[in-house]
Amino acid sequence: MHEWALAESIILTLVEKAKSENKNVIESVEIVVGELQGIDIEVFEFALNELRNLAKEENNIIIKNFRIVEEKASFRCNRCGYVWKLDDTSLSAEARESIHFIPEAAHGFIQCPKCGSHDFEIVSGRGVYIRL
Ligand SMILES: [Zn+2]
Numbered sequence: 709m710h711e712w713a714l715a716e717s718i719i720l721t722l723v724e725k726a727k728s729e730n731k732n733v734i735e736s737v738e739i740v741v742g743e744l745q746g747i748d749i750e751v752f753e754f755a756l757n758e759l760r761n762l763a764k765e766e767n768n769i770i771i772k773n774f775r776i777v778e779e780k781a782s783f784r785c786n787r788c789g790y791v792w793k794l795d796d797t798s799l800s801a802e803a804r805e806s807i808h809f810i811p812e813a814a815h816g817f818i819q820c821p822k823c824g825s826h827d828f829e830i831v832s833g834r835g836v837y838i839r840l
Pocket of ligand 1: 785786787788789790820821822823824825
């Protein structure tokens, strides 16, 4: 799935960053993965490890430690301002699956637990980013 592509772009970003700073060691990196991204963490971690070894062989860039942190999804209602988490909603497995593929699908399945509005923002839990 997309775990490999994601891992590849992360390693590539780190390699480029190290190169631009004339470093060959990156001590530690935190990779934040949004809950809505629907990533298989085990596959992702495996891919990162493999590609990290490749970065060392091909570019002589050593990425010492990485940690994957899952960011929980949260939402804010545009009508009443209420904030809630994905865990607070009862979703079918099917709905969860759809949301993992298309976070925007959340609007079809989730509504504000307080006022029932479907008009809300996704505050956190989307995308993948790197924290150094
Ligand atoms: Zn509301």
